[in-house]
Amino acid sequence: MSKLQSDIHAWLQANRDAGTALLQQLVNMPTLQGNERNAQLFMADKMRNIGLEVDMWELDGEDGEDGKRLKMHPYFYSPRDDFKGSPNVVGVCRGTGGGRSIILNGHVDVVPEGNRELWDDDPFGGVIKDGKLFGRGATDMKGGSVSLLLAVQALQELGVKLQGDVIVQSVVEEESGGAGTLAAILRSYKADAALIPEPTNMKIFPKQQGSMWFRLHIKGRSAHGGTRYEGVSAIELAMPVITHLQTLEQVRNARITDPLYASNPIPIPINIGTITGGNWPSSVPDTVQLEGRMGVAPDESLEQAKQEMADWLARLAEQHVWFRDNPPILEWFGARWVPGSVDADHELLSILAQQYRNVRHEEPVIEASPWGTDGGLLTVLAETPCIVFGPGETKVAHYPNEYMELERMFEAAEIIALTLVQWCGVEGFTNECK
Amino acid sequence: MSKLQSDIHAWLQANRDAGTALLQQLVNMPTLQGNERNAQLFMADKMRNIGLEVDMWELDGEDGEDGKRLKMHPYFYSPRDDFKGSPNVVGVCRGTGGGRSIILNGHVDVVPEGNRELWDDDPFGGVIKDGKLFGRGATDMKGGSVSLLLAVQALQELGVKLQGDVIVQSVVEEESGGAGTLAAILRSYKADAALIPEPTNMKIFPKQQGSMWFRLHIKGRSAHGGTRYEGVSAIELAMPVITHLQTLEQVRNARITDPLYASNPIPIPINIGTITGGNWPSSVPDTVQLEGRMGVAPDESLEQAKQEMADWLARLAEQHVWFRDNPPILEWFGARWVPGSVDADHELLSILAQQYRNVRHEEPVIEASPWGTDGGLLTVLAETPCIVFGPGETKVAHYPNEYMELERMFEAAEIIALTLVQWCGVEGFTNECK
Numbered sequence: 001m002s003k004l005q006s007d008i009h010a011w012l013q014a015n016r017d018a019g020t021a022l023l024q025q026l027v028n029m030p031t032l033q034g035n036e037r038n039a040q041l042f043m044a045d046k047m048r049n050i051g052l053e054v055d056m057w058e059l060d061g062e063d064g065e066d067g068k069r070l071k072m073h074p075y076f077y078s079p080r081d082d083f084k085g086s087p088n089v090v091g092v093c094r095g096t097g098g099g100r101s102i103i104l105n106g107h108v109d110v111v112p113e114g115n116r117e118l119w120d121d122d123p124f125g126g127v128i129k130d131g132k133l134f135g136r137g138a139t140d141m142k143g144g145s146v147s148l149l150l151a152v153q154a155l156q157e158l159g160v161k162l163q164g165d166v167i168v169q170s171v172v173e174e175e176s177g178g179a180g181t182l183a184a185i186l187r188s189y190k191a192d193a194a195l196i197p198e199p200t201n202m203k204i205f206p207k208q209q210g211s212m213w214f215r216l217h218i219k220g221r222s223a224h225g226g227t228r229y230e231g232v233s234a235i236e237l238a239m240p241v242i243t244h245l246q247t248l249e250q251v252r253n254a255r256i257t258d259p260l261y262a263s264n265p266i267p268i269p270i271n272i273g274t275i276t277g278g279n280w281p282s283s284v285p286d287t288v289q290l291e292g293r294m295g296v297a298p299d300e301s302l303e304q305a306k307q308e309m310a311d312w313l314a315r316l317a318e319q320h321v322w323f324r325d326n327p328p329i330l331e332w333f334g335a336r337w338v339p340g341s342v343d344a345d346h347e348l349l350s351i352l353a354q355q356y357r358n359v360r361h362e363e364p365v366i367e368a369s370p371w372g373t374d375g376g377l378l379t380v381l382a383e384t385p386c387i388v389f390g391p392g393e394t395k396v397a398h399y400p401n402e403y404m405e406l407e408r409m410f411e412a413a414e415i416i417a418l419t420l421v422q423w424c425g426v427e428g429f430t431n432e433c434k
Numbered sequence: 435m436s437k438l439q440s441d442i443h444a445w446l447q448a449n450r451d452a453g454t455a456l457l458q459q460l461v462n463m464p465t466l467q468g469n470e471r472n473a474q475l476f477m478a479d480k481m482r483n484i485g486l487e488v489d490m491w492e493l494d495g496e497d498g499e500d501g502k503r504l505k506m507h508p509y510f511y512s513p514r515d516d517f518k519g520s521p522n523v524v525g526v527c528r529g530t531g532g533g534r535s536i537i538l539n540g541h542v543d544v545v546p547e548g549n550r551e552l553w554d555d556d557p558f559g560g561v562i563k564d565g566k567l568f569g570r571g572a573t574d575m576k577g578g579s580v581s582l583l584l585a586v587q588a589l590q591e592l593g594v595k596l597q598g599d600v601i602v603q604s605v606v607e608e609e610s611g612g613a614g615t616l617a618a619i620l621r622s623y624k625a626d627a628a629l630i631p632e633p634t635n636m637k638i639f640p641k642q643q644g645s646m647w648f649r650l651h652i653k654g655r656s657a658h659g660g661t662r663y664e665g666v667s668a669i670e671l672a673m674p675v676i677t678h679l680q681t682l683e684q685v686r687n688a689r690i691t692d693p694l695y696a697s698n699p700i701p702i703p704i705n706i707g708t709i710t711g712g713n714w715p716s717s718v719p720d721t722v723q724l725e726g727r728m729g730v731a732p733d734e735s736l737e738q739a740k741q742e743m744a745d746w747l748a749r750l751a752e753q754h755v756w757f758r759d760n761p762p763i764l765e766w767f768g769a770r771w772v773p774g775s776v777d778a779d780h781e782l783l784s785i786l787a788q789q790y791r792n793v794r795h796e797e798p799v800i801e802a803s804p805w806g807t808d809g810g811l812l813t814v815l816a817e818t819p820c821i822v823f824g825p826g827e828t829k830v831a832h833y834p835n836e837y838m839e840l841e842r843m844f845e846a847a848e849i850i851a852l853t854l855v856q857w858c859g860v861e862g863f864t865n866e867c868k
Contacts, residue, residue, distance in 0.1 A: 209660060213715040224832075225705030225727040226643060226805035235709050239673050271659030273719055274712035275669050281647040281707040281768065282727035288709065293659040293716035334715065371660035398658075 004160070005358060008417045011154045012410050019150050019413070020133065020406055022046070024126035026142040027135035031108050036086045036172050039108050043145075043170040044089045050153040052091030052168060059083040059172070059183040070183050075377060077177035077335055086172040088180050090189060092165060093152060099163025099425035102348075103194035103384055104152070104416070105181060105374060106145030107174030110137035111398050118400035132403040139392030143404035144197030144412070145170060147391055151417035164424035167191055174374050177335040181374035182381070190382040193348040193423065197412060198373050199392025204356065206349050206387050207260055207368035208375050209268055210296030210339030212305065215289060216241065216313075217329040218277075222286040231284030232322060235277050238288040240320060241313075241328055245270050245292075248312045256297060260368040267368065268295030298341035298368060306332060337372025340379030340386055348387055348423055355418040359411055389415075438594070439792060442851045445588045446844050453584050453847070454567065454840055456480070458560035460576040461569035465542050470520045470606050473542050477579075477604040478523045484587040486525030486602060493517040493606070493617040504617050509811060511611035511769055520606040522614050524623060526599060527586060533597025533859035536782075537628035537818055538586070538850070539615060539808060540579030541608030544571035545832050552834035566837040573826030577838035578631030578846070579604060581825055585851035598858035601625055608808050611769040615808035616815070624816040627782045627857065631846060632807050633826025638790065640783050640821050641694055641802035642809050643702055644730030644773030646739065649723060650675065650747075651763040652711075656720040665718030666756060669711050672722040674754060675747075675762055679704050679726075682746045690731060694802040701802065702729030732775035732802060740766060771806025774813030774820055782821055782857055789852040793845055823849075 012019070029039040044054045060067025060083050070076055086109075095101065113123035113136045121127040123136045133143070148168060155162065167189055171180030218238050223231025249270040261267035272292040278285025296305045313330055316323040342349060349366075356364040375386035391408035446453070463473040478488045494501025494517050504510055520543075529535065547557035547570045555561040557570045567577075582602060589596065601623055605614030652672050657665025683704040695701035706726040712719025730739045747764055750757040776783060783800075790798040809820035825842035 211660065211716065215715075224805065225703060225707060226645065226729060226803075228703045228705045229699045233706065235676065235706050238709075239676065242669065242673065265663045269659060269662045271662045271716060271718060272667065272669050272712075273659060273715040273717050275672075275719070275722065276710055278706075278708035278725075281649075281725040282645065282705060283707050284705060285707055285709070291712075291715040295660060369660075371658065 004421065005418060007158050008154050008414055011158055012150060012414055015150065016410065019146060019410065020128070022149065023133055023138065023143055023146045023404060023409065026146065027126040027133065027138050028124055030124045031110050031137065032112055033109055033176060034085050036108050040087050040089045040170060043108065046149060047089065047091030047168060050149070051156050052093050055090045056087050057187070058087045059179060066186065069186055070179065073182060073186065075182055075338060075381065076179060078173055078179040079176055083172070088172060088184055089170040090184060091168045093162065095162050095164040095424055096427050097163060100193065100423055101165040101167065101191040102420065102423055103167045103169060103189065103191040103378065104148040105169040105171060105194055105196045105378065106141055106148055107172065107180065107374065108145070108170050109172050109175050110140070111175050114400060120401055131406050133406055134401060134403045136402055138404040139199045139402050140397035141198050141390060141392055143392050143409045144199065144390035147197050147409050147412040147416055150410070150413035151420060154413065154417050155420060160421060161427045162420060162424040163427060165191065166420060166424060171374065178337065178374045178377050181377050185377060185382040190384050194375065194378045194384045194386035195416065196373050196375050196386060196388045197390030197416070198388050199394050199397050200369070200388055200390050201394055202391060202408060202412065203365040203367055204349070204352055204387060204389045205367060205369040206344070206346065207258070207298035207341035208339060208373055208388060209298060209369055210302060210337050210372050210376055212294050212296060212302055212332055212336035213291065213334040214294055214309065215291050215331040215333050217331070218288040218290070219326045220284065220286045223284040225282035225284060228284050231286070234285045234288040237322065238275065238277065238290065241290070241316065242272060244312070244316055244319070245272065248309065252308070258368060260366065263367065264370060268297050270294050296339045298339045300339060302336060302338065338376030338380050339372065340376035342379070342385040342387060346385055348385065351422045352387060352389060352415070352419050355415045355422065358418065359415045438855065439852060441592050442588050442848055445592060446584060446848055449584065450844065453580060453844065454562070456583065457567055457572065457577055457580045457838060457843065460580065461560040461567065461572050462558055464558045465544050465571065466546055467543055467610060468519050470542050474521050474523045474604060477542065480583060481523065481525030481602060484583070485590050486527050489524045490521050492521045493613060500620065503620055504613065507616060507620065509616055509772060509815065510613060512607055512613040513610055517606070522606060522618055523604040524618060525602045527596065529596050529598040529858055530861050531597060534627065534857055535599040535601065535625035536854065536857055537601045537603060537623065537625040537812065538582045539603040539605060539628055539630045539812065540575055540582055541606065541614065541808065542579070542604050543606050543609050544574070545609050548834060554835055565840050567840055568835060568837045570836055572838040573633045573836050574831035575632050575824060575826055577826050577843045578633065578824035581631050581843050581846040581850055584844070584847035585854060588847065588851050589854060594855060595861045596854060596858040597861060599625065600854060600858065605808065612771065612808045612811055615811050619811060619816040624818050626818070628809065628812045628818045628820035629850065630807050630809050630820060630822045631824030631850070632822050633828050633831050634803070634822055634824050635828055636825060636842060636846065637799040637801055638783070638786055638821060638823045639801060639803040640778070640780065641692070641732035641775035642773060642807055642822060643732060643803055644736060644771050644806050644810055645727050646730060646736055646766055646770035647725065647727055647768040648743065649725050649765040649767050651765070652722040652724070653760045654718065654720045657718040659716035659718060662718050665720070668719045668722040671756065672709065672711065672724065675724070675750065676706060678746070678750055678753070679706065682743065686742070692802060694800065697801065698804060702731050704728050730773045732773045734773060736770060736772065772810030772814050773806065774810035776813070776819040776821060780819055782819065785856045786821060786823060786849070786853050789849045789856065792852065793849045
């Protein structure tokens with residue numbers, strides 16, 4: 001293995017400029033929701049060039065049945081009605097047989113750049129400074145996707161012939177609910193394991209938290225502000241509701257004993273993200289609306305978490321007479337991410353950790369993720385155990401001046417290439433796929 | 435007086451249909467903000483017909499200086515930039531001399547009718563059922579204005595010659611901050627006392643609460659909801675701020691010992707009317723905005739109340755370290771009403787109470803009002819002590835199916851007519867003004 005590692009390392013060194021240019025080209029394409037087609041055509045070309053069989057399709061495209069199956073799936077969520085302009089791309093490198101297959105999944109869609117004034121440079125410029133490439137999507141997660149492509153390309157060009165299939169996926173819609181990966185699963189893509197290089201700061205996440213969005217409608221009774229005692233303020237009622245949710249968060253987190261969450265102060269948070277109530281300064285507000293995100297434990301189902309929240313809210317009636325006749329209305333809406341986890345002794349985890357040590361000469365940090373990815377869908381629906389590990393920095397994802405530390409991208413590529421060799425198995429150094 | 439009272443009573447009985455038709459005509463005119471001209475022309479005609487000298491002008495009209503003086507006045511507030519279509523009307527009945535003058539003030543503007551589906555009949559139809567006339571503005575306060583006009587007309591037609599001037603004002607802009615009454619004051623209208631027949635349920639309010647609108651900006655720190663412990667939730671911070679304001683309300687109300695507030699559980703409330711915070715369910719909200727109304731005691735100035743609120747909020751820093759570096763920002767905005775009060779032994783009060791007994795054969799309820807009127811401006815700015823007493827029902831003001839109980843309107847007219855006689859003084863039964 002040591003000879004192969006040094007060959008892969010040398011190949012990556014020799015292809016630094018090309019790898020950097022590849023990321024730059026991807027960042028130059030503003031793959032905002034609905035605008036992914038050009039980048040996906042580019043990805044498809046790239047995959048073909050490195051010898052993969054390419055499958056590209058629109059999620060609800062020509063085939064009406066596929067679209068219907070997608071949109072009626074219980075895990076489907078998207079704010080979109082149609083997916084024009086947003087194809088998925090999958091490239092397959094067939095193994096020689098007898099090995100384990102793997103899905104390498106990256107999403108091409110990026111969140112909006114937000115206020116351009118907050119960026120030092122063009123958010124789609126791909127400017128490089130001090131070894132960092134700046135731009136929306138650089139860290140989340142085009143840098144990770146480039147690591148995947150470089151890993152596969154390195155093995156191909158070095159003539160490494162894997163025994164298991166490698167299925168490279170460039171999906172859409174991750175940022176708004178996972179419809180791209182769901183569509184790939186419904187198109188029957190599955191494997192013995194999966195890896196998603198979302199920005200983990202080079203940490204390894206064998207468990208991923210799920211999450212769901214909720215909305216709570218709290219009802220009061222209006223009155224003139226000068227005689228406010230004649231009304232019931234929904235803003236005042238919101239305070240015990242928020243406190244009640246905080247207690248639920250404590251109860252749920254007290255149950256989390258998984259050592260992978262040891263360094264996380266609130267493993268599965270309940271975040272209240274928005275509040276809106278009342279419509280006139282001098283009226284008693286008769287409605288308040290709260291919106292939030294409920295974290296779901298890796299070993300919990302979305303349905304269990306929903307039920308616990310509903311049961312907990314029902315107990316508000318014990319605390320306040322008003323809630324007996326006016327219970328807050330709970331609504332689940334918008335995006336949700338399915339939790340997922342692989343066993344602590346899963347071989348992909350030990351291989352990834354070992355190759356991490358080989359490349360970085362230090363112990364990897366293995367944790368449970370504080371957020372969800374498409375990995376939950378792969379694990380739960382496609383029965384494809386998924387690990388998340390990537391070169392991006394979590395803290396700059398979705399923020400102005402997002403960047404990719406290029407050195408990390410090449411390190412991740414090296415670790416992934418070595419992991420593929422060990423997971424899929426190798427016959428000899430030919431270049432059959434190409 | 436008994437003979438005069440029975441004459442006035444008989445005149446009002448004889449003019450029931452005409453008085454009712456007058457209210458109906460006024461309700462038929464939808465005097466929403468900016469749309470008062472027709473009704474004011476009608477009022478001016480009516481005043482002329484009963485023998486008053488009429489002054490009608492646009493608040494910032496032909497005379498540029500007047501408009502400038504109005505808009506630069508510290509007590510000026512209006513959401514409008516110009517007052518086209520909204521003239522004030524004042525009608526004066528000159529006294530014979532040696533008597534006390536009085537301002538009788540009513541506003542012609544009404545608040546919007548709101549959702550028409552909630553009305554049983556056309557909100558501007560003036561439908562009469564069971565002795566009630568229904569429509570927007572019937573109670574607030576066209577019914578009260580009709581009482582004023584009937585009182586003056588009865589005295590005129592009965593040949594009662596008052597010694598003091600009677601100044602009847604039909605103003606605009608009461609519902610949005612009092613610019614109409616302020617303009618009349620700046621036009622030098624003042625008197626020895628004033629009466630405003632706002633809807634008090636026939637209660638007598640010698641003291642009126644003031645009020646002001648405030649806005650509080652609370653600042654947190656954003657973070658991803660999955661790692662919410664990295665942020666500081668402005669929604670969570672809003673809770674101690676609200677509690678702190680509730681304590682201020684208690685502190686301020688504990689000082690109110692005035693027996694006129696004896697039956698009021700919270701004489702000068704601090705009402706939090708709106709809350710808005712955060713912009714994404716799965717982000718930690720970094721801002722919350724509260725809007726509310728602060729009641730101001732009759733013997734307090736707006737400035738004193740503002741200062742107390744600012745000082746109180748500064749003490750939040752003692753409770754929460756976060757507020758030391760991130761104090762909530764306090765802003766005063768929008769409408770405010772100046773408080774006002776007349777002395778407990780003011781003669782207009784005792785006259786009004788006496789005539790109330792004479793007409794209704796019961797003790798009047800004398801209280802401090804839970805809301806402000808234009809009376810504060812008259813009392814404080816024009817040095818014209820003002821009492822609020824009117825036939826409308828407080829609880830239907832600003833609501834669908836607002837109505838005027840017609841019997842109350844005529845009773846109020848009788849009480850007001852008798853009050854004018856006693857306050858202004860009488861020479862003989864001629865009809866000089868006409």
